[in-house]
Amino acid sequence: MRGIAKAFGGKPVLESVDLAVEAGSVFALLGPNGAGKTTLVRILATLTKADAGTAIINGHDLRADPAGVRRSISLTGQYAAVDDVLTGRENLVMMARLQHLPRRDARRRAGELLAAFDLDGAADRRVKTYSGGMRRRLDLAVSMITRPPLLFLDEPTTGLDPRSRQQVWGFVRDLAASGVTVLLTTQYLDEADRLADVIAVLHHGRIVAQGTPAELKAQAASDSLDDVFLALTGSDADQMEPVR
Amino acid sequence: MSTAYALTDYNVMIGRCVRRSLRDPEAFFTALMLPIILMLLFVYVFGGAMSAAGGQYVNYVVPGLIVLCAGFGAGTTAVAVATDMSSGIVDRFRSMPISGSSVLAGHIAASLARNLLATALVIGVALGIGWRPSGGPLAWVAAIAMIVLFILAISWLAAAAGLLVSGPEAANSLTFVIMFLPYLSTAFVPAATMTRALRPIAANQPFTPVIETMRGLWMGHTETGAPVGHDAILAVAYCGAILLASVTAASFTFRHRVAR
Numbered sequence: 001m002r003g004i005a006k007a008f009g010g011k012p013v014l015e016s017v018d019l020a021v022e023a024g025s026v027f028a029l030l031g032p033n034g035a036g037k038t039t040l041v042r043i044l045a046t047l048t049k050a051d052a053g054t055a056i057i058n059g060h061d062l063r064a065d066p067a068g069v070r071r072s073i074s075l076t077g078q079y080a081a082v083d084d085v086l087t088g089r090e091n092l093v094m095m096a097r098l099q100h101l102p103r104r105d106a107r108r109r110a111g112e113l114l115a116a117f118d119l120d121g122a123a124d125r126r127v128k129t130y131s132g133g134m135r136r137r138l139d140l141a142v143s144m145i146t147r148p149p150l151l152f153l154d155e156p157t158t159g160l161d162p163r164s165r166q167q168v169w170g171f172v173r174d175l176a177a178s179g180v181t182v183l184l185t186t187q188y189l190d191e192a193d194r195l196a197d198v199i200a201v202l203h204h205g206r207i208v209a210q211g212t213p214a215e216l217k218a219q220a221a222s223d224s225l226d227d228v229f230l231a232l233t234g235s236d237a238d239q240m241e242p243v244r
Numbered sequence: 245m246s247t248a249y250a251l252t253d254y255n256v257m258i259g260r261c262v263r264r265s266l267r268d269p270e271a272f273f274t275a276l277m278l279p280i281i282l283m284l285l286f287v288y289v290f291g292g293a294m295s296a297a298g299g300q301y302v303n304y305v306v307p308g309l310i311v312l313c314a315g316f317g318a319g320t321t322a323v324a325v326a327t328d329m330s331s332g333i334v335d336r337f338r339s340m341p342i343s344g345s346s347v348l349a350g351h352i353a354a355s356l357a358r359n360l361l362a363t364a365l366v367i368g369v370a371l372g373i374g375w376r377p378s379g380g381p382l383a384w385v386a387a388i389a390m391i392v393l394f395i396l397a398i399s400w401l402a403a404a405a406g407l408l409v410s411g412p413e414a415a416n417s418l419t420f421v422i423m424f425l426p427y428l429s430t431a432f433v434p435a436a437t438m439t440r441a442l443r444p445i446a447a448n449q450p451f452t453p454v455i456e457t458m459r460g461l462w463m464g465h466t467e468t469g470a471p472v473g474h475d476a477i478l479a480v481a482y483c484g485a486i487l488l489a490s491v492t493a494a495s496f497t498f499r500h501r502v503a504r
Contacts, residue, residue: 042335045339046338046339047335047338047339067341070339070340070341071341073339074339075335075336075339077332077335077336078332081331081332081333081335081336082332082333082336083260083264083333084331085263085264085267085268086260086263086264090263094256094259094260095336095340097252097255097256098252098253098256098337098340098342099340099341100249100252126267142336
């Protein structure tokens with residue numbers, strides 16, 4: 001992606017962001033609240049138009065071919081994008097049908113995903129009754145219906161308890177191992193450290209550092225990404241969530 | 245995108261909204277009880293005092309109650325759309341390769357189904373308590389076409405409103421506005437019986453020609469004495485205008501609204 005910029009009401013949120021994400025890798029966009037992470041993901045997922053700049057996503061130009069981009073990505077937003085009133089299975093079948101799987105295939109795929117994401121037991125309960133971790137898993141399962149080559153995860157573990165968090169991390173690792181490119185945003189340093197091949201630190205709408213976790217640590221001559229982050233974002237570091 | 249895919253999208257979205265309607269038993273029950281309760285209330289409580297048409301009040305009030313219930317149904321639709329917009333699910337739909345209009349179409353179809361059910365209840369109860377329309381089969385077909393057009397227009401209006409307001413609570417308050425308007429029409433009492441200041445409003449607001457068209461078709465004469473055709477043209481024009489404006493506003497807002 002090149003020179004992505006976006007302003008809301010005259011206030012710049014992203015200022016000319018350039019990034020390259022290697023296929024098959026896990027890429028973490030790390031930054032405090034308000035850094036512009038969600039805006040960047042929404043632009044890349046075609047939900048918001050950039051004021052300037054563009055990106056090539058799986059060979060599709062974001063500006064020229066948004067429909068092509070939509071076919072090759074999947075987005076799991078910050079808030080679980082599932083239907084509360086429907087059951088987990090109904091959600092999966094509905095989304096699979098909307099991805100134009102024939103009815104029978106949609107049912108079969110829903111069954112596979114419910115098993116894969118450990119939701120078998122709750123498959124026919126309404127999502128309203130699910131815990132935060134179960135919703136996240138269902139959300140991930142929905143994102144994986146068509147096995148898209150690129151998956152966006154916007155703050156995948158915000159608000160989850162430690163056990164659910166570990167579980168979600170496990171699924172993300174499995175997805176990456178199966179060849180899916182994952183671009184995730186997070187405000188948690190440990191999450192970026194453990195999951196990502198490459199981390200980019202977004203601060204005030206700019207990428208202020210980029211590299212593997214090891215490179216970033218070497219750069220700050222420290223074992224801890226906390227120090228890297230403090231060095232990069234200075235006084236705003238108090239906006240960061242403490243490492244849990 | 246092929247037509248078959250678009251049809252699937254519409255199908256799935258309609259199924260989703262119908263399911264959502266059926267899974268909210270309290271709201272569904274209210275929506276079905278309302279027409280019955282209102283019918284009994286108007287005919288047996290107020291009806292004695294308001295034998296305005298010079299006969300059974302039930303013979304006067306049926307079109308008004310249909311419109312009143314459609315107003316209530318529109319409120320439900322506005323809330324459903326606003327609820328969708330305030331949850332993450334619309335973002336998901338919009339990031340998928342599906343036709344954007346199918347999301348709204350699902351709500352409109354469910355709204356149409358709910359409202360027609362309520363209308364059928366109004367008509368059924370009315371016939372049960374002595375409503376005797378004089379119109380023939382053609383008049384019935386025309387009256388039902390009028391109802392469908394009106395419900396379609398008010399459903400799209402509700403969908404547009406649901407998209408424009410800040411959230412489900414705000415959408416809910418719209419219900420009261422829409423339910424209040426029929427009282428300021430010829431729905432329940434003739435315009436001539438109102439205060440001088442209200443008369444022109446009641447005689448000319450959009451609900452009135454819709455109500456008078458149904459009344460004229462079913463009972464053989466309108467309350468105002470104008471020919472049915474006159475009211476029908478006005479009603480179709482009003483509904484068409486509302487439909488056009490609402491579809492445009494809703495489609496534009498749906499495409500451009502940046503959620504959150």
